[in-house]
Structures are given as structure tokens and as C-alpha cells.
Amino acid sequence: MAAPELINDIRVASRQMVRELGFMNSTLAATDYSPSAVHTLLEVGMRGSVTAAQLVQLLGLEKSSVSRMLAKLIRAGELQEVPLAEDARYKKLVLTAQGKESVSRINSYGETRVQQAMEYLDPARQSMVASGLSAYASALEACRKGTPLPPGDKPDIITGYLPGMIGRISEMHANYYSNHYGFGYFFESKVASGLAEFAGRLESERNNIWLAVLDGRVVGSVAIDGEDLGNNEAHLRWFILDDICRGTGIGRQLLARAMQFCDEQQFSAVQLWTFSGLHAARRLYESFGFRLTREWQGEQWGRSMLEQQFTHAMERG
Template sequence: MESLIQERVMKIRQFNRFYTNIIGLINQNILESPYSLAEARILLEINNAATCTASSLVEILQIDPGYLSRILRRFKKDGLIEAVRSMTDGRSQILNITEKGRATFRQLSDASSSQLVGLLEQLPQGAQQILVHNMAAIQYMLSDKADTSITIRRHQSGDTGYIAYRHGVLYEKEYGLDHRFEKYVLQSLIAYLEDPSKGEIWIAECCGIIVGFIGIVEINKRTAQLRWFLIEPEFRGGGLGRKLVETVMEYCQQKYYNHVFLWTFKGLDAARHLYQSFGFNLTEEKENDTWNNQLIEQRWDVMLNAD
């Protein structure tokens, strides 16, 4: 786990260096203006704040006090801001932006927007949307109010295609299954969509990203099959699998099924322990050469609501 954390730390630092180079934070002046993006940000905070002091800027921007002091002296000299003594604290000075400061800030803001327009215009429309979406996700996940808990919802339009896609990608990567397995999953989902009232699919999400899913399909009035159970690798081992199976089993109890079964592969020990904890028992094993020559399929069954 420690090595995984270190790997992620290095990737974040690599991104920081890349992004800082692209945007030109601190050192790069905005087009023909003598002011940098950092200075424009300070003007923005002074302009937006009802009451602004140097100490509040240090706290908001996490900026070095000495560096900020030099910038504020320059702003005063250039006539962009003025300082008046606080009526409530004689030791503090309130920073106010002047009309010249507001005009300068508008010019800096327009120039900055022009830079970003130039950056975006190098990308196709779809790539622009992905870029903006991922930036919003980073901002959300790192904000103080971010809710990174996992939620579970019923499936919506488009989910079934994504389920087939992720099965195809992960099962090829982790078990060596080829396109025939993806076709098998897709066909089962198409059959479900023919009559979605005969079952249900649940989708697990974290910050709006799908991280797992599970489904149940009615075989007859008393029997149902658990299907399409998959957890993204990064979210395994944290209890999400148990939560999804609990959701399915509660549904089966409500529907008064007395028999639930599933098919899986031999060697998936974590899944085996999970199924056993819900009362499933191994009832059948057989070779399946359809997707992989060394694959052993297993059937697990559990009885519910016994009369």
C-alpha cells in the first residue's frame, strides 16, 4: 500500500510540474501586461473581498508574506490599490481597489481568458469537454466540502453498454478472456433490456464516476440469478462488494425468491469468501473452453425464504 501511495504522489507531482509549466504560474506575464497571473489573482481577491487585509490574503492564497508585501507596495505605487486604517483595529490596514485597479484587473482577466481560449482551440471539442470535466472533478475531490463516499443507484440509460465495456476490458486484462466473453456479457444485457421488469441492476458511484455494479435477473417466480458483479480494481477490498451483494439479497428477499444462484470462475478467492458469507454454497464445477482454455466455471447457490 505504501508503494502505491508513493507512486500516486509522484504522478501528482509530475502533473503539478507539467501544469505549472503550461499555465506559467507566478513568473509568466499575461500577454503584454507587466503583471503576472499571481498578481492578477491578488487583485481579484482585493476586488471581491468586502474587507481585505494583507493577513487575510496570506491565509486565502497561502502566499509568502514578504512576497505579498512587495506586490502590494507595487500596486500602491501604480495606483491600483489604496490602504486605509481599520476603524476596528488600528494596527490593520484595509486594502481597497481603485478605479484604475479595476480597469487593470479587467484587462488582465480578458488577457488571461484569451490565453486559455488559445489553449482550448488547439483541442477538439470532445477533448475540451474532457479537460474541463476532469478539472472540475479535481477541484471537487480536493475541496473541503467534497463527498467522496460511494453511492448506489439503480441503472439508467447507457449503463448497460458501459457494463459490457468494463467487463470486456477488465476480464481481458485480468483473466485473458477475449472478445467472445464481452459478446456473451453484451448478449445477456440485451436479453435483460427486453424485459427490465424481470430484474434490476445497481450502479456504484464515487464522485459521479462508476466504480462497480451488480445485477439480478428473474429465472422464474421463485428463482433469480445474480449477474454482472464487478468492482473496479482501485475500489476493491473496501467493503463495496459486500454492500452491493447486500443490496441484491435484500431485493431478492422483497421479491420472495427462495433460490438465488450465480456463475463465476475458480480461483477468485475474495469473491468466494464473500459469497460464502451470504450463505452461498459451491454446487457445480465445469470446464469452459469458450473464452479461455484453462477456465473452470463454478456455480454457487443459496436458498432463501424457505417455506
């Protein structure tokens, strides 16, 4: 249990952040829109499209409040409804051209505010702020959703195949990316089929997988595929954590094991493919020496996203 003094310090800082970020005003981020409307535009912009039901979960608001706010944004010309390809009875929300311009202005405003504030902090405190805010935000979300408290014991990290891992890793991917990005069966089936194919090649010394296991249940994973790219390059794949592991350092431990393996195998480089918006994961990748090398609009995840390739060039003495 946190000390009363610590709780009070966090509450004071939280109130100050609310004031400084402008949440006491009726509008936000130099727009004419409410905080909930601004957040909605940002979420739709980051994900490409969402449903009203997904926004209810993302924003933590009542369905009626979300419906009224969406109606205003549609009337204002920021959003439009498009029938879902797999079931025309349901609709998804996408940005209009006007909406994309609004999101661009909101992002520019937000990035400027953060950059200006970061200039008052040294690099060490900048990293501390980023990791601390991320962990605290995840803890607040877990409280709202009623996620069970993490047990006192830390997960064990094991190497190699574990019965049930294909289904469990696919489940973690499907749950996270459905809740946060609206991905559906296409994405889940792609993860499951790719894992199943890779599992058949785990006997190769160039391939490996690491699993974080707690009470017999897989709660995190990362894999290195040393065969699918060729050219003596490794492919980092299926890096995922259960919600109870976020902010615990388990992700860093998994990546450290994977990168140590790549060094031992003397790969010339390690590649990973992801998409824009996964800020916490990107910071972690970059802390291990990965750098963004390519960016393009693609649909390999089942819908149009700003896809990214990160590369870690292995150093050799």
C-alpha cells in the first residue's frame, strides 16, 4: 500500500497537470471542442477507424454521452460513418478531410506543449516522466476495468515451446489490438497462423521464443525468427505483454533475452515491423538501439495503418 504522503503528492501533481493542460476549460488543445471530442478525434486518427462501442470502452464514458458527442462531430464535418466491410449493418467512424486537418493541428499543438515542457528537464528526468506517466496511466486503466492486482511473485521467463502458447499469445494480441485499435479476426488469424508455422521451426538453432509465465499462464512473449528474412538478419516477432505485466519491467527482460540471443548468433541486424502510435513500445525498442528506418501507409494488419520498420544494426568487434 502506498504511503499517505506519496498519495497526496500524486494528487497534487495530478490537479496541477489538469490545470496546466487546459482541462478546466470548456474547450481543449486550441480547438472549439470539448476534451472528450478532442480525444475522440485523436483516437480515430490514430486507429484509422473505430466503432461507437469501441469509443465507449476507450474513453470510459456512458454510451449516451458518446452518442451525443459523435453526432456533434459528424454534423461539424469532422467524422463520417462508413459501413463495416464484414457486416454492413454496423458502421465505423473515420475522419473526413476536415477531421484529418483538425487532428494534425491538435497533434502539432500537443507536441509543442510537451517539447516546451521537456526543455525544463534534463534527459534523465525526461525518461523518468515518460516511464512514470505510462505506468501510472496503465494502473488507472486497470482500476477502471477491474483488472486483478498483479501477484507478489514475478513471472518466470522460460525459453522454447510451451503447450498452449500459440493460442495464448494469439489471445493477448487479439485482446489488446481489438480494444485499442479495433483490429478483428483478420489480425488474430494472421498472428495464430504465423505462430503455428514458426513453432514448427523452433528446432532450428537460429530461432527461439521467450515466454513470461506466471502461475502456469503465459503473460508475455517475444520471438526471434532467424530464417524468414535471410541475409543473416533476424526478425523480432510477437512481442506482447498481458495487462498485469505492463510497467513491471518484464518486457525489458524479454527483449534483453532476445537481443542477447541475436548477439550470440552473430546476426548482422535485427528487424521488426510495427505501426505508428505504439509509443511505449517504441521507446523500449529505441532503448535497445532500434532506429526507425522506413515508414509507409500499408494494410498488412487488416486495415490501412502508418506502418513502420525498425532496425538494430549489430555491432561486431
